[in-house]
Every structure is written in C-alpha cells, then in structure tokens.
Amino acid sequence: xxxxxxxxxxxxxxxxxxxxxxxxxxxxxxxxxxxxxxxxxxxxxxxxxxxxxxxxxxxxxxxxxxxxxxxxxxxxxxxxxxxxxxxxxxxxxxxxxxxxxxxxxxxxxxxxxxxxxxxxxxxxxxxxxxxxxxxxxxxxxxxxxxxxxxxxxxxxxxxxxxxxxxxxxxxxxxxxxxxxxxxxxxxxxxxxxxxxxxxxxxxxxxxxxxxxxxxxxxxxxxxxxxxxxxxxxxxxxxxxxxxxxxxxxxxxxxxxxxxxxxxxxxxxxxxxxxxxxxxxxxxxxxxxxxxxxxxxxxxxxxxx
Amino acid sequence: xxxxxxxxxxxxxxxxxxxxxxxxxxxxxxxxxxxxxxxxxxxxxxxxxxxxxxxxxxxxxxxxxxxxxxxxxxxxxxxxxxxxxxxxxxxxxxxxxxxxxxxxxxx
Numbered sequence: 001x002x003x004x005x006x007x008x009x010x011x012x013x014x015x016x017x018x019x020x021x022x023x024x025x026x027x028x029x030x031x032x033x034x035x036x037x038x039x040x041x042x043x044x045x046x047x048x049x050x051x052x053x054x055x056x057x058x059x060x061x062x063x064x065x066x067x068x069x070x071x072x073x074x075x076x077x078x079x080x081x082x083x084x085x086x087x088x089x090x091x092x093x094x095x096x097x098x099x100x101x102x103x104x105x106x107x108x109x110x111x112x113x114x115x116x117x118x119x120x121x122x123x124x125x126x127x128x129x130x131x132x133x134x135x136x137x138x139x140x141x142x143x144x145x146x147x148x149x150x151x152x153x154x155x156x157x158x159x160x161x162x163x164x165x166x167x168x169x170x171x172x173x174x175x176x177x178x179x180x181x182x183x184x185x186x187x188x189x190x191x192x193x194x195x196x197x198x199x200x201x202x203x204x205x206x207x208x209x210x211x212x213x214x215x216x217x218x219x220x221x222x223x224x225x226x227x228x229x230x231x232x233x234x235x236x237x238x239x240x241x242x243x244x245x246x247x248x249x250x251x252x253x254x255x256x257x258x259x260x261x262x263x264x265x266x267x268x269x270x271x272x273x274x275x276x277x278x279x280x281x282x283x284x285x286x287x288x289x290x291x292x293x294x295x296x297x298x299x300x301x302x303x304x
Numbered sequence: 305x306x307x308x309x310x311x312x313x314x315x316x317x318x319x320x321x322x323x324x325x326x327x328x329x330x331x332x333x334x335x336x337x338x339x340x341x342x343x344x345x346x347x348x349x350x351x352x353x354x355x356x357x358x359x360x361x362x363x364x365x366x367x368x369x370x371x372x373x374x375x376x377x378x379x380x381x382x383x384x385x386x387x388x389x390x391x392x393x394x395x396x397x398x399x400x401x402x403x404x405x406x407x408x409x410x411x
Contacts, residue, residue, distance in 0.1 A: 059359040059380065095361060095377060121400045122361070125377045165367035165397035165405055207337070208403040265336035267360055 045150040046083040048076050048113070049195070051232030052252035054122065055104045056094030060270040061277055065094075065254040066103055071278070072253040073110045085149060086113040089232035089250055090120030090160065090197030092136065101135050119143045120197040120233065121160040129161060144175050146182050153186060155179070157196035159211045169198030169211035176216050183220055191226040199231040201240070201247050204260035209234050221245060234266070329353045329385070332406065334362050334378070334398075339406030346388060348410050353385045354378070362404065367395040374399060 053069045062068060076086065088108065093100035101123075108115055117136035124132055129143060137143050143158030157179075159169035171179075186192075194200070200217060202210030211217075221227045227245040235257035239248040255268040255277075263269075327350045333340045335357040344352065354364050356378040364375040364384050375384035377400075388394065388410045398404035 057359075095379060125361070125400075163399055163402040165365075165395065165402055167402045206403065208401055265338070265358075267337060267358055270359075 045152050046081065047085045047087060047149075048080055048083050048111075049087045049089060049230055049250050050076070050108075050253055051089040051197075051250040052091040052120065052235055052254055053088070053104055053108075054091050054094045054252065054254035055107075056097060056100040057254055059268065061268060061272040062255045066107060068277070069104065069107050069253045070110070073107055076111045076113070080111070080113065083113070086111055086115040087154075087156075087195050087230065088115060088117045088136075089195050089230060090118050091122045091232065091252075092117065092120065092132070093123055096123055096125035096129075096131060098131060101131065105135065116147070116154065116156055116195075118156040118196055119158055119160055121163075124161055129158075142175065142178075144178065152191045152193055155182065155192065155194045157194060157200075157217070159196050159198045159200070159214070164212070167212050168202070168205065168208050169196075169200075169214065171211060171213050171217055176213060176220075179217055179220055183224075186224075188223050188225055190224065191228075192221060192224050193228045193230065194221065195230040197231065198233045199238075199247070199249055200229050201242075203234060203238060203249070207260060207266040209260065209266070218245060235268075327351075331355065333357050334404075337362075337398075337401055337404055339396075339398075339404060342405070343407045343409060345409040345411060348391050349387065349389055350410070351385055351387045352408055353383055355383045356380060361400065362398045363400060364396055364406075365399040367397050367405065 050069075050072055053072075054065050055069065057065050076083075086108070092104045117132075119129055119132050119136070123129065123136075124143070130141075133139075133141055133143050137145060137156070140156075143161070144156055146153060146155045148154070157171060157175065159171050161170065162172055163170050183192075194217075196211075198211055199209055200211045200214035202214070204210070218229075221229075222243060222245065225244055229245060229247045231247070231249045232252070234249050235252035235255065236259065237249060237251060239246070241247070256272065257266050258269055327347055330344055330346045330350050330352045332344055332352060332354045334354060337358065337360070339354070346352065354375070356362050357380075359380055361377045361379050363377055364373075364386075366372045366374065373386065375386075376382075378384055388408055391410045393410070394408045396406050396408070
C-alpha cells in the first residue's frame with residue numbers, strides 16, 4: 001500500500017457504532033450505519049451485519065456490553081426494513097463461556113431475523129470451538145459454510161483457529177479446498193458475499209490484522225463480478241475496493257479499537273469521552289474504486 | 305476498572321505433579337499485547353509466572369510443532385506458571401494474537 005492510499009484509508013476509519021445495514025441493489029452493495037437514517041432498499045437483497053459483541057467484557061470503556069448489544073438489536077429492529085438476514089462476524093463472547101453465548105443469543109434473538117454467525121478468536125477458546133459451532137453454525141463443525149439467499153451466495157469462513165506463531169488469521173488447507181468446491185460450478189455473474197471475523201486482507205500486520213492465506217481465498221473469488229468481503233475483529237470501519245472485490249470491516253457493538261499504529265497496542269480505546277460511546281467521531285464518506293470495477297461501498301455517515 | 309487477581313491455586317491446579325522449585329520465580333508481564341520481557345533468561349529449574357495485565361484475554365502457547373504446552377485462557381489479572389527444568393530455548397506465542405511472541409532461554 002502506498003502512503004497516499006494509507007492516508008486515504010486512515011481517514012476512513014470511525015468507531016463506536018452499533019451495526020451496519022447492507023443492501024445489494026443492482027449488484028452494488030451499500031452500507032449505512034444504523035442510526036444514520038438508512039433504510040433498507042425497496043428492492044433487492046438487504047441484510048444487516050453486527051460484530052464483536054464480546055459478551056463478558058466488562059472494562060473501560062464499556063461495562064455493559066450486553067446493554068449496547070441490546071441497543072444495537074433495537075436499532076436493527078427500527079431500521080431493518082425488508083432485510084432478510086442478520087450476520088454476526090464473530091467475537092460473540094469474550095471468553096467462550098456457555099453463559100456468554102446464551103446471553104448473546106437471547107439478545108440477538110430479539111431481532112427476529114435469520115442470523116448467521118462465524119467465530120471470532122474469543123469464541124473458540126475451549127474444546128476447539130465445539131461449543132460455538134454447536135450453537136451458532138448449525139452443525140458446520142469447522143465453523144464455515146455457505147448458503148444462497150435471493151440469488152446471492154453467502155460464504156461464512158473461519159479464520160481464527162490454528163494460528164501460527166508470528167502469523168495472522170488462518171483458513172487452512174481443508175477450508176480452502178472446501179471453498180474451491182463450493183465455488184466450482186457457480187456462474188461468475190452470481191453476487192458473492194464472504195464473511196469472516198479477521199480481515200481477509202492485510203490491514204496491519206504488526207497487530208495481526210490480516211489472514212495469512214487470505215490471498216488464496218481471494219484468488220478464487222476474482223473471477224466473480226461482484227464480491228463483498230465483510231469482516232470484524234478490528235472494531236472500526238475500514239474499506240477498500242480491489243478489482244471486483246469490495247472489502248469492509250464492521251464496528252463493534254462493545255468497544256472501539258485504535259486505528260492501526262496509533263496506539264501502543266490494539267487494545268480497547270479506554271478514554272472514550274463521556275456520552276460518546278454510541279456516537280461516531282470524524283466520519284468520512286468513503287468511496288474507493290480501482291480499475292474498471294463498477295462496485296462501490298459507501299458508508300453513510302452518522303450524525304453527531 | 306477493577307482487575308481480578310487470582311492468587312495461588314492456579315499453578316497448583318495446572319501443575320499438580322511439580323514441586324515448587326528452589327529458585328525464585330521469574331516473571332513475565334503481558335501488557336499492551338506484548339510479553340515483557342520478550343526474551344527471558346533463567347537458570348534451569350526456575351519457575352516462570354506470566355501475568356496478564358491486559359483487558360483482553362491471552363494465552364501462553366508453545367510455538368513448536370507438536371505443541372507441548374498451552375496455558376488456559378488468561379483473563380485480566382490471571383496467571384500461568386510453568387517450570388523450566390532443563391537448559392534450552394523455548395519459543396512461545398499467544399494463540400489468540402499470534403503476533404505476540406516470546407522466548408524463555410534456560411541456562
């Protein structure tokens with residue numbers, strides 16, 4: 001990434017929101033922050049993404065993460081329109097505890113939506129993630145799966161297990177092989193939405209914000225005309241478009257994390273000004289399109 | 305913010321067969337997503353105690369394959385202790401945040 005791009009990306013970051021409403025209309029995914037007055041499109045598939053609820057976290061700047069998840073679901077209900085499904089991109093819990101999973105599931109059930117999860121690294125701390133998979137990935141024992149919704153092919157990936165020392169997120173050979181088979185007979189015209197916890201593109205290697213073999217997954221997706229990659233993990237919005245692939249990371253419902261390299265560590269931003277946790281600072285509308293791609297991802301900024 | 309400190313108990317529970325070594329414990333603090341010191345040099349027989357000072361959970365996990373040890377998940381203030389009876393170098397990392405790496409050099 002050249003410095004100009006880096007600056008552009010850094011300007012794009014914002015934090016401390018509740019969820020992202022996605023619409024796919026004419027093959028162009030758009031996201032709007034919940035609370036910005038965004039409404040689901042009248043036509044086309046729309047869905048909602050939430051991420052990083054971290055139920056069980058109880059430190060600055062948020063000692064009531066169940067409360068803020070509840071508020072996020074409340075916003076989802078206000079704004080979902082005809083949205084047909086909800087995606088959670090991982091770190092449902094802080095410590096993979098059954099009670100934390102239960103609390104999260106109970107709150108998220110309040111959206112009354114078909115909900116699809118992928119694990120975050122906090123969700124697979126015990127028994128190789130069996131507890132999470134049994135509850136949240138509907139029998140997908142590896143935590144990855146796919147399904148079709150209104151002509152769009154959704155692929156949930158697990159890149160949070162078997163991480164290597166010094167490495168980043170990891171998909172592994174078995175999952176990549178599964179992905180190859182999953183995509184094999186699909187027409188390039190079918191819109192694809194990939195969701196996984198850790199960004200599949202390298203955002204900041206020093207903090208582990210990327211996926212070691214993400215490139216191999218992305219190589220398989222390049223022949224498709226519309227690919228949207230949704231991630232969490234970094235608790236802030238970052239996005240870019242590369243060819244026909246649009247990348248986007250979601251806000252957390254629990255706490256913000258610093259922009260890459262702006263703090264000693266990627267730990268929570270603790271000194272959020274009073275009353276500002278639910279707001280967004282320094283919002284910038286972002287549109288990065290490279291090459292001949294018609295794809296765009298547009299974040300609608302929140303108010304003050 | 306209050307930090308939960310688990311004193312005692314944990315080590316004995318994790319290492320029921322090990323007697324407490326003679327040398328004083330060596331300590332590694334986990335802070336700001338880093339092991340400090342990143343390289344710890346001790347004499348054979350020393351027990352090393354890791355304490356998580358972060359608000360985010362971490363682990364202490366053998367970097368070698370096959371893996372010979374992995375701590376339970378250490379929440380804020382939790383500790384993990386392990387004795388190093390024989391000379392050599394052990395590389396470890398956090399299995400949640402694999403960019404966090406450390407070494408114990410046993411002389």
